[in-house]
Amino acid sequence: MGRRKSSRARLCTICGEPMRKNGTTSSGRQRWRCMRCCASSAGDGGNARGAAEFRAFLVWVTGRMTLAQAAAMLGVSPRTFIRRIQWCWHV
Template sequence: MKRNGTTSAGTTRWRCPSPGCGASRTIGHASGGAGLEAFLKWLLSKRTQGETGMDPRTFRRRTKWCWDLWPPVPLVDEIHHVVHVDGIHLHRQAVVLIAIADGHVIGWHVARRETSAGWANLMARIAPPDVVVCDGGGGLLKALRIAWRGL
């Protein structure tokens, strides 16, 4: 495989030198597990990036992909009496749809906008509560009627 520019997403495009053999793929990190281990060791310590034994910029470059990992959203089968839902707008054309019960986050979903589909994805992982407290934002009421019919 030979490098052949980049895709519209910015990843390296690879091509086979043989005629009629083309592909775009990502070449993974050979030390992905070791990079994650080093990242977590630094993250859970009180050390600075300069105290990791390598140049801080090298550390950031090698562990840049770790910041893109999202923790898995848990399936909440416990029924809560009151659930507060709202959207937290980010400056990157994204919103984090969040559900809170008893002062703890019980679910979240990242979407482009507050749409009924985004809210339905959040609600699909949460057991229907007795009461939902919301601001009545876009798509939320429609998703409530669809996902939690008895509400």
């Protein structure tokens, strides 16, 4: 049985999974690694959900995916996807 993920765990900006601590940078900042997609980051995290929503919006609006496929990227229904990305075009 593995360790339980903390509800406060930092989330990956690529896949949205919880990340684990992975040492420090040369300047002393905490480094993080996603165990699912192996992405690494050392920033403050910013708005990971907003970044993922914006990426899904861009893929959808440029015509590479259908609305349903873009919603599936975030793991939500198409109606929820529309509601979540409204900030992207109301800026």
